[in-house]
Amino acid sequence: MNVLTIDNVSKKYGRIAALNELSLQIEKGSIYGILGPNGSGKTTTLGIILGILRADSGHFTWFENAYGEKHRYKIGAILETPNFYPYLNADQNLDIIQHIKGVQSDTNALLELTGLKDRRKSRFSTYSLGMKQRLAIAATLIGDPEVLIFDEPTNGLDPQGIAEVRSILLKIAGMGKTVIMASHMLDEVEKICTHVAILKKGKLLANGPVGALISHDITVELASNDMEKLIQFVRELPFVKSYAVKNRWLEITVAEDMDYALINKMAFDRGIVLNHFAARRQKLETEFLEITSGKKSIQ
Amino acid sequence: MWNYIKYLVLLEFKKFRYNNVVLAILAIYTLIAPAIILAGKDVVTEVPPPLPSSAVFYEFPTVWDYQGYTGSWMVSFCLGFMMIYIITSEVSHRTLRQNIITGMSRKDWFLSKLISLFLLAGFASVLYFLMSYTEAATGTLIYSILFLGLAWWSFRTRDI
Numbered sequence: 001m002n003v004l005t006i007d008n009v010s011k012k013y014g015r016i017a018a019l020n021e022l023s024l025q026i027e028k029g030s031i032y033g034i035l036g037p038n039g040s041g042k043t044t045t046l047g048i049i050l051g052i053l054r055a056d057s058g059h060f061t062w063f064e065n066a067y068g069e070k071h072r073y074k075i076g077a078i079l080e081t082p083n084f085y086p087y088l089n090a091d092q093n094l095d096i097i098q099h100i101k102g103v104q105s106d107t108n109a110l111l112e113l114t115g116l117k118d119r120r121k122s123r124f125s126t127y128s129l130g131m132k133q134r135l136a137i138a139a140t141l142i143g144d145p146e147v148l149i150f151d152e153p154t155n156g157l158d159p160q161g162i163a164e165v166r167s168i169l170l171k172i173a174g175m176g177k178t179v180i181m182a183s184h185m186l187d188e189v190e191k192i193c194t195h196v197a198i199l200k201k202g203k204l205l206a207n208g209p210v211g212a213l214i215s216h217d218i219t220v221e222l223a224s225n226d227m228e229k230l231i232q233f234v235r236e237l238p239f240v241k242s243y244a245v246k247n248r249w250l251e252i253t254v255a256e257d258m259d260y261a262l263i264n265k266m267a268f269d270r271g272i273v274l275n276h277f278a279a280r281r282q283k284l285e286t287e288f289l290e291i292t293s294g295k296k297s298i299q
Numbered sequence: 300m301w302n303y304i305k306y307l308v309l310l311e312f313k314k315f316r317y318n319n320v321v322l323a324i325l326a327i328y329t330l331i332a333p334a335i336i337l338a339g340k341d342v343v344t345e346v347p348p349p350l351p352s353s354a355v356f357y358e359f360p361t362v363w364d365y366q367g368y369t370g371s372w373m374v375s376f377c378l379g380f381m382m383i384y385i386i387t388s389e390v391s392h393r394t395l396r397q398n399i400i401t402g403m404s405r406k407d408w409f410l411s412k413l414i415s416l417f418l419l420a421g422f423a424s425v426l427y428f429l430m431s432y433t434e435a436a437t438g439t440l441i442y443s444i445l446f447l448g449l450a451w452w453s454f455r456t457r458d459i
Binding site: 050051052069070072073075077078079081083084085086087088092095096097099100101102139 | 306309310313314317318319392393394396397398399400401402403404405
């Protein structure tokens with residue numbers, strides 16, 4: 001079942017096209033990451049599907065229309081910043097959300113999960129940014145929603161706060177809910193998400209399962225005291241797909257099933273002693289940068 | 300339908316029952332405004348020529364005209380401001396946005412404010428009816444003492 005279907009949605013702010021004919025399908029149970037540089041239309045997309053912004057054209061359907069107009073009661077979402085009544089405490093703020101959704105949730109357990117139990121009686125305005133963000137996450141879980149939407153949940157947090165929010169998100173990802181997440185944190189998206197969509201200037205550049213976007217080639221870093229000789233050697237190797245000279249080392253790409261220890265041995269046989277040898281898999285970050293900068297085209 | 304209205308009104312109540320601005324304005328309106336109006340009988344003794352004396356403010360049937368006039372100013376200063384605050388604070392705190400994300404429709408939200416507005420107007424009318432009816436000068440004293448007490452109590456416990 002498709003939880004959300006977005007069909008050719010466009011939105012303009014004046015002359016600037018924030019979204020350009022975006023189409024997406026999000027399946028039930030998937031953890032969907034929406035990636036893109038600043039101003040690429042991530043928040044606009046989430047605003048439109050949550051009914052905050054009006055799309056200029058195109059339409060979207062939640063839960064294949066199973067809940068009609070009441071679909072937002074089945075969604076827990078935070079958009080941009082945590083928005084609560086600053087003069088009310090955590091309990092009272094969560095109570096308002098329960099009242100709107102018409103449900104009674106175990107707020108004790110939610111505050112326990114987000115580590116706010118001892119500050120539940122403090123006013124929201126006295127919270128630190130990390131606590132505000134965690135309260136927002138607790139609020140999204142009220143009423144056991146089918147879909148959770150997070151918009152840059154670690155934006156503006158210090159490393160400690162990021163670690164706290166990250167561990168909560170990992171717990172939620174383990175609950176088996178559908179999660180839609182706009183994010184800058186590429187390594188997080190890589191770890192948590194099952195699917196990714198990459199946006200730039202309102203256009204969908206790529207989407208699909210995380211595994212399909214990341215190429216399986218392995219990057220090997222090589223360095224030697226005699227770099228000239230090393231470059232010469234690498235050029236002659238038949239299995240090297242590409243090579244690039246970096247600041248302090250040489251980067252070569254080889255196929256996934258390549259036994260790259262062989263390179264070390266061959267270099268030694270040629271009289272080149274390597275002083276740096278490291279193999280790594282392609283990261284989503286490199287893919288993301290290549291895709292958004294237009295260096296890599298999508299099939 | 301009554302359940303729907305109850306849902307909306309209770310929601311507004313939960314949002315603003317601990318709000319200092321709303322509580323202060325309600326206190327000023329219910330405590331000091333009647334005090335000012337009731338003070339007119341004793342303090343303002345000289346009135347311009349067309350009026351015979353300040354007693355007309357408190358006599359039937361003219362009491363309805365004069366108290367209604369004064370009351371309309373009090374309502375626009377206190378409750379009018381309060382209603383503007385109740386709506387605009389939700390925009391500036393971005394809770395309007397969050398309410399809609401949480402599940403309310405735009406119609407629900409609009410109606411919740413409209414119904415609050417009517418309830419507030421009803422409350423003001425009832426209070427004015429009672430006040431115009433109570434002509435007693437002692438009312439002045441009671442209201443003043445109550446208000447001063449409240450002001451002092453809130454001041455001594457406040458972070459400055």
